[in-house]
Amino acid sequence: MLRVAVAVAAAASLGACAKAGAGAPGAKDVEAIKADETQWVADLKAKDVEKVVAHYSSAGVLMVPGDTPSHGTDQLRWGFKQAFADPSYSLSFQPQRVQVATAGDLAYSQGTFSLTVTDPTTHQPASSTGAYVTVYRKAANGSWKAIEQISTPTATAPAAPAAAPPPAKTANVEPSSEAEAVKAVEAQWSAAWKARDAARMASFFSADAVAMQPGQPAMAGAAAIQAGLAEALKQDPAFTVEFKADQAMVSASGDLAYTRGGFTETATDPKTHKPVERKGSYVTVFARQPDGAWKAVQDIASPGPQAVAASPAR
Numbered sequence: 001m002l003r004v005a006v007a008v009a010a011a012a013s014l015g016a017c018a019k020a021g022a023g024a025p026g027a028k029d030v031e032a033i034k035a036d037e038t039q040w041v042a043d044l045k046a047k048d049v050e051k052v053v054a055h056y057s058s059a060g061v062l063m064v065p066g067d068t069p070s071h072g073t074d075q076l077r078w079g080f081k082q083a084f085a086d087p088s089y090s091l092s093f094q095p096q097r098v099q100v101a102t103a104g105d106l107a108y109s110q111g112t113f114s115l116t117v118t119d120p121t122t123h124q125p126a127s128s129t130g131a132y133v134t135v136y137r138k139a140a141n142g143s144w145k146a147i148e149q150i151s152t153p154t155a156t157a158p159a160a161p162a163a164a165p166p167p168a169k170t171a172n173v174e175p176s177s178e179a180e181a182v183k184a185v186e187a188q189w190s191a192a193w194k195a196r197d198a199a200r201m202a203s204f205f206s207a208d209a210v211a212m213q214p215g216q217p218a219m220a221g222a223a224a225i226q227a228g229l230a231e232a233l234k235q236d237p238a239f240t241v242e243f244k245a246d247q248a249m250v251s252a253s254g255d256l257a258y259t260r261g262g263f264t265e266t267a268t269d270p271k272t273h274k275p276v277e278r279k280g281s282y283v284t285v286f287a288r289q290p291d292g293a294w295k296a297v298q299d300i301a302s303p304g305p306q307a308v309a310a311s312p313a314r
Contacts, residue, residue: 026100047084057145063281063302088118088125101251107136131212173254202226206295214303238275255288280304
């Protein structure tokens, strides 16, 4: 969700991404997801619609910049058929971090992508880059299927993150009640936005969090995120964000969770100097901290269709 600064400085870099060791918990699942994404890119290169769609669950959701989300197999199949009709179409992506819940039922990957399509105005190939997050759920047959996939154009690629700390160990939990707890955290986060309290907003991120917002440098770490938020709020008195989760899911082990929903950002247009609204989708991945709190470790927003004039204040 768009909770991070508009027009902010580049994020502080993190260390190189550590690979899961052979004996690390979930190492086999991490490698399986990496292998699946390698195959996914090959299927995209081959423009094989059915193989590409098979990487998603039957209820998978795809959120790409400038468009409405695609829900389920039929919409995904239609979307990729349209995309593959473009002779210039090429999409590749590479994960920088993969983390799996202790229960082995929920996971995510975060990385960068490169996309080439035909520009509708110039009719020439045009390329773009950005960041993505994919949330996975393990299927009954043991394979990993994407249940949420979201991408956004970033001014700079996310810094290669440091190794994700191991999730806080918890006993098995009741996922539905924990999902409500995660939603409650987002409600408190929203209240911090209404209060325009940058420090409080940043407190919902983990120390190693990565935030990826449309057209802006990816930001790494709660300290950099707080600095960016403070600067954005200072530069634009009209800058506000409202968001609400439509979906929340928690692993059976209670150490990894995610939310997906819609946001509305209001900011001053630099050309007209009037407030405009931009709507879109977001996915936030949360990890349980040693003190039991839920903190955002990945936060990504994808812009929807064109921005519109803001509604008058009520």
